[in-house]
Amino acid sequence: MLDDDRCYDELPTEYLRNVVKSVLQNEGLDSKLVKITATPILASLWISSVFKVKAEDQKKSFHLFIKCLPLDMTRRKQMDSDMFFGNEVMFYNRVVTVFHKFEMETLPHVQRPFLIAPHCYRAETDGENDVIILEDMTSKGFVVLNRLRVLGVPELFLVMRKLGRFHGLSLAMKTLDPEGFHEARQCVNETVYCKYYMDKIARDVIEYAFEDAIKEAEKHFSEDSPYLVKLQKFSKGVAHRMVAISYGDPNNEPYNVITHGDMWVSNFMFHYSPSTAINKSPDEMCFIDFQQARYSSPGTDLGRLLFVSTDKSTRDAHREDLLRCYHDSVSDTVREFGCDPEKVFPFCAVEQQLKKSAAHFVGNVLTNLPHALQEGEGTDNDLSFDGDGSDELLKPFLLAYHLKTPECRRRILEVIEDVVEYGYMDCIL
Numbered sequence: 001m002l003d004d005d006r007c008y009d010e011l012p013t014e015y016l017r018n019v020v021k022s023v024l025q026n027e028g029l030d031s032k033l034v035k036i037t038a039t040p041i042l043a044s045l046w047i048s049s050v051f052k053v054k055a056e057d058q059k060k061s062f063h064l065f066i067k068c069l070p071l072d073m074t075r076r077k078q079m080d081s082d083m084f085f086g087n088e089v090m091f092y093n094r095v096v097t098v099f100h101k102f103e104m105e106t107l108p109h110v111q112r113p114f115l116i117a118p119h120c121y122r123a124e125t126d127g128e129n130d131v132i133i134l135e136d137m138t139s140k141g142f143v144v145l146n147r148l149r150v151l152g153v154p155e156l157f158l159v160m161r162k163l164g165r166f167h168g169l170s171l172a173m174k175t176l177d178p179e180g181f182h183e184a185r186q187c188v189n190e191t192v193y194c195k196y197y198m199d200k201i202a203r204d205v206i207e208y209a210f211e212d213a214i215k216e217a218e219k220h221f222s223e224d225s226p227y228l229v230k231l232q233k234f235s236k237g238v239a240h241r242m243v244a245i246s247y248g249d250p251n252n253e254p255y256n257v258i259t260h261g262d263m264w265v266s267n268f269m270f271h272y273s274p275s276t277a278i279n280k281s282p283d284e285m286c287f288i289d290f291q292q293a294r295y296s297s298p299g300t301d302l303g304r305l306l307f308v309s310t311d312k313s314t315r316d317a318h319r320e321d322l323l324r325c326y327h328d329s330v331s332d333t334v335r336e337f338g339c340d341p342e343k344v345f346p347f348c349a350v351e352q353q354l355k356k357s358a359a360h361f362v363g364n365v366l367t368n369l370p371h372a373l374q375e376g377e378g379t380d381n382d383l384s385f386d387g388d389g390s391d392e393l394l395k396p397f398l399l400a401y402h403l404k405t406p407e408c409r410r411r412i413l414e415v416i417e418d419v420v421e422y423g424y425m426d427c428i429l
Helices: 015-024 073-078 081-104 153-176 178-183 195-219 225-234 238-246 299-309 314-334 348-358 358-372 390-402 406-421
Strands: 036-042 048-058 061-068 120-124 131-135 258-259 268-271 284-285 295-296
Touching: 015 048, 015 061, 015 120, 015 131, 073 081, 073 348, 081 120, 081 131, 081 178, 131 195, 153 178, 153 258, 153 268, 153 284, 153 299, 153 314, 195 225, 195 238, 195 358, 195 390, 195 406, 225 406, 238 268, 238 295, 238 358, 295 299, 299 314, 299 348, 299 406, 314 348, 314 406, 348 358, 358 390, 358 406
Parallel strands: none
Antiparallel strands: 036 048, 048 061, 061 131, 120 131, 258 295, 268 284
């Protein structure tokens, strides 16, 4: 272990201090000269407490991003943080490792594996001292964009290419190494739509979100409008259908993949090189926050991305090209591994998967848009629990629906219009 403990005093627990010490020692920092600066991040605190740490000696420095269970024990218990942490730890320790090994062994010419996520130095879970230590990508110029705005077109196309590669790895490995892939997919477990969490809170939130969306639709559309009528029918039993889709419906094979599960702007990091800064086109990106990673239809990721991170004008102008970009990336990936894209994932499967998973991503979008577009969402001021009952737990979740901005209302109505126009609500009528 490193010798001088005083430099770690900014880290809040002894367990966290010891883990960071171990990581830095493994990376070769001089124990007698190391300096530590720890900065708490006061946002996105639903599930975690988050710190940025800079550690340096005379020769080198490391920039770390540290997620641990909430220091607030009430919040930790109420949010079941250990369940979400356990899934993300398994994703970093097993899924990323398996994908990288498969890529490097199958494609010997590849110099470095696909950048799915920041490098993970340590991921541990025991239900009490869970911690994930990642490379802080901001030290390399990566940024997270404003979550209250839709993604720009260059960013959207880059996300589609990355998502296509990510899903393509699942499809290629399923084809070439089905046993190895089966072991990898078994490592991720449903968090939000499992029976426990549905009974505790998720079902109530989903039903409330649909009731709220129907009220917005009733104000905007006539009572016989297909937008309102189809939304009302679609809402019946939607929570049950979301659960079924979340667990990788066997009838959807061979198209199920390991998905990110929470595709929106705050979980993307973009890099802009000096040569592209003029036209503001990113040259690289990675995904973060895999707490909702699951084995399911690729349409769940695609649909959430299209309807949370874009608005109607963007979809009207670029939807077809974005889906084609995604499919080209999937095809390039499976082809690189020696598989036939037309057999593994033809272009017609993209729209098919969106329709099959519509209940999941439409429910997810209508549930999450008010949260995504709420100022201060997930901060200490936003999260407060006055008791242990389910009603108290629901309060901070339902608050967002009462604080919707005009922009949020507009975006919800656009989603309703588009999912009806695209036929995504027809499959259950």
